Amino acid sequence: MALTITRTQYPKTKPQDYSKGFGNILTDHMFLMDYTEAEGWHDPRILPFGALALTPATMCFHYGQEIFEGMKAYRTEDGRLLLFRPMDHMRRLNHSCERICIPQVCEEELLDYLKELLKTDLDWIQDSNVDSIYIRPMIIATEPVFGARPAKDYTCMAMLTPGRPHIPKGPKPVRIYVEKEQARAVRGGTGTAKCAGNYASTFAAQAKAKAQGYTQVLWLDGAERRYVEEMGQMNIFFVIKGELITPDLSGTILDGITRRSLLAIAKDLGYQTVERRISIQEIMTAHADGTLQEAFGCGTGACIAPVGELTYGECHMNIGNGSIGTVTFTLFERLTQIQRGLVPDPYGWTMEV
Numbered sequence: 001m002a003l004t005i006t007r008t009q010y011p012k013t014k015p016q017d018y019s020k021g022f023g024n025i026l027t028d029h030m031f032l033m034d035y036t037e038a039e040g041w042h043d044p045r046i047l048p049f050g051a052l053a054l055t056p057a058t059m060c061f062h063y064g065q066e067i068f069e070g071m072k073a074y075r076t077e078d079g080r081l082l083l084f085r086p087m088d089h090m091r092r093l094n095h096s097c098e099r100i101c102i103p104q105v106c107e108e109e110l111l112d113y114l115k116e117l118l119k120t121d122l123d124w125i126q127d128s129n130v131d132s133i134y135i136r137p138m139i140i141a142t143e144p145v146f147g148a149r150p151a152k153d154y155t156c157m158a159m160l161t162p163g164r165p166h167i168p169k170g171p172k173p174v175r176i177y178v179e180k181e182q183a184r185a186v187r188g189g190t191g192t193a194k195c196a197g198n199y200a201s202t203f204a205a206q207a208k209a210k211a212q213g214y215t216q217v218l219w220l221d222g223a224e225r226r227y228v229e230e231m232g233q234m235n236i237f238f239v240i241k242g243e244l245i246t247p248d249l250s251g252t253i254l255d256g257i258t259r260r261s262l263l264a265i266a267k268d269l270g271y272q273t274v275e276r277r278i279s280i281q282e283i284m285t286a287h288a289d290g291t292l293q294e295a296f297g298c299g300t301g302a303c304i305a306p307v308g309e310l311t312y313g314e315c316h317m318n319i320g321n322g323s324i325g326t327v328t329f330t331l332f333e334r335l336t337q338i339q340r341g342l343v344p345d346p347y348g349w350t351m352e353v
């Protein structure tokens with residue numbers, strides 16, 4: 001399909017400080033493409049960033065038929081722009097579509113359009129204060145009726161926001177609250193899809209944790225609240241007795257591309273890695289006997305978030321000594337170097353725009 005590009009007449013003034021810009025500062029253009037039963041996906045277009053006109057009856061507002069993705073492109077020292085595992089993100093987008101009953105998109109075509117969007121806003125990523133750009137594609141049901149059934153019309157969109165500033169020394173550890181009552185996902189539910197409803201349902205627990213000074217919530221399984229699943233909107237890893245452990249993809253966990261990448265990197269660096277069920281009891285026991293060495297969350301947005309404290313009821317577990325752990329840092333450094341083209345990419349993960 002032919003992409004049409006309409007450039008803005010009014011480029012925004014670029015900020016000096018991007019530190020709080022993630023998701024807040026948006027670039028000058030956006031991508032849109034429509035779906036109808038008669039025409040399928042059609043009219044791919046890049047437009048000046050701006051508001052949409054939708055009636056209050058629009059289906060996505062009522063029953064949450066929406067999915068999204070989050071991927072990044074990194075600027076290299078020699079000024080190239082590298083997407084990280086973009087086809088994995090396109091495949092996961094279609095997986096989310098399937099679960100939420102949204103028609104599939106052509107993965108190659110959508111990626112081509114996203115590359116064009118990046119090229120249209122290239123001046124943003126060339127700003128010396130910015131070293132990565134986060135790409136947020138999404139699809140919403142746009143049929144203007146509120147029947148509780150899959151919509152007939154959809155709009156796919158994408159926007160760009162400058163990525164979180166890179167911290168070469170690695171991010172600071174965060175405090176995590178283990179949620180005992182509420183659950184994020186159950187088997188057979190939507191935990192493996194990036195759909196809007198999965199996030200709204202976590203905000204109450206997140207707000208409770210924040211009010212007590214924690215950064216995020218650690219989710220346990222929905223059936224028994226015994227097994228560790230995810231940390232906020234990130235996958236979680238533990239280092240116990242030198243072994244890197246992450247919950248297996250049991251049908252409730254989001255199959256994170258950062259998680260997948262870190263598992264591959266860790267294996268190649270010679271670490272023992274294992275994907276299996278791990279209970280909060282096992283974590284407490286390991287902490288008590290001194291074998292819980294490190295813990296961290298991971299995802300595209302922040303890359304890695306070391307866990308400095310984990311609180312489960314009355315049990316406060318301090319992990320590490322207030323700074324990022326050795327294994328965590330080794331993995332963080334290796335992954336970010338590949339993403340930024342600082343070392344050769346033996347995996348074929350990066351794709352030049």
Ligand SMILES: *Cc1c(COP(=O)(O)O)cnc(C)c1O
Nearest residue numbers: 233234235254256257258299300
């Ligand atoms: C997006 C997301 C992740 C991380 O996935 P990445 O592909 O690594 O960005 C983990 N958990 C949840 C719930 C997510 O939405």
